[in-house]
Amino acid sequence: MTIIRTFIALASIREWPIWQMDVKNAFLNCELQVYMYQPPGFVSEDTSFKYTLDLVSNAHLNEANVVDTPMEVNVKLYAQAGDPLLKPPMYRKLVGSLIYFIVTRPDIAYDVHVVSQFVSNPRRLHLSAVNRILRYVRGTSIRGLFFDSTSSLDLSAYADADWASDPDTCRFTTGYCVFLGSSLISWKSKKHDIVSK
Structure with a gap:
């Protein structure tokens, strides 16, 4: 790329x-x-927007409030903190979709890097972090890379x-x-x- x-x-x-x-x-x-x-x-049509809406819809966050930052400031995510997820495949699917998404969205690259470390044993706190990234992406869906002529x-x-x-x-x-x-x-x-x- x-x-x-x-x-x-x-x-x-x-x-x-x-x-x-x-x-x-x-x-x-x-x-x-x-x-x-x-x-x-x-x-x-702009397919990156059509992709954002599908991703947010898959996480059932269509009505959730948007946020200004993809991750809370000074938050540390621990591998064993919180309750394990009952449906880890959904977490893995969302993180995989976000990894694909960072091809044109460098503003979430670090945050996706953080949540991708927990795909083998995701916890509820990790899913909350993924949901925050998705709420940020929903509010900034028109952003992308700019190539100045x-x-x-x-x-x-x-x-x-x-x-x-x-x-x-x-x-x-x-x-x-x-x-x-x-x-x-x-x-x-x-x-x-x-x-x-």
Whole structure:
């Protein structure tokens, strides 16, 4: 996805036209000449919005109040805190959907990273954190990545670490983001395997 976002940012700056097509694997080894036009009267819709509504609906949060932040400030989630969930597959499905969602929503990447650590044994508190992320996403459903056509081609990167913030293992989490001009093209949040002293 980083390569795709880089290409989109570059195409935006250079004002190149972009065409997207989906080719199934069966056609990889044959001569392919397929042309398809949008049917008359068809209006394209923003599918990221259509995806947000489905995700919120699956969690039964259509009527829930929206929140301003994806996670409460200074909240630590512990692996064994609270009662176990009676239906863990639902938690796993929601977290998996959010992982897919962060391809275009870097603002929830860290929070999804946190809740994804508990998919093997989720608790009610963990589900509450997932529901808060979904309530935030519902209130910010029109947000996405912006690729500025007047941007420069300067590459810049930023990184940070939180030093032993995990309450269960004392491992630290690092994160980074990379910009091509003013366009965000890559980001990551990762908990390390070692304890730093």
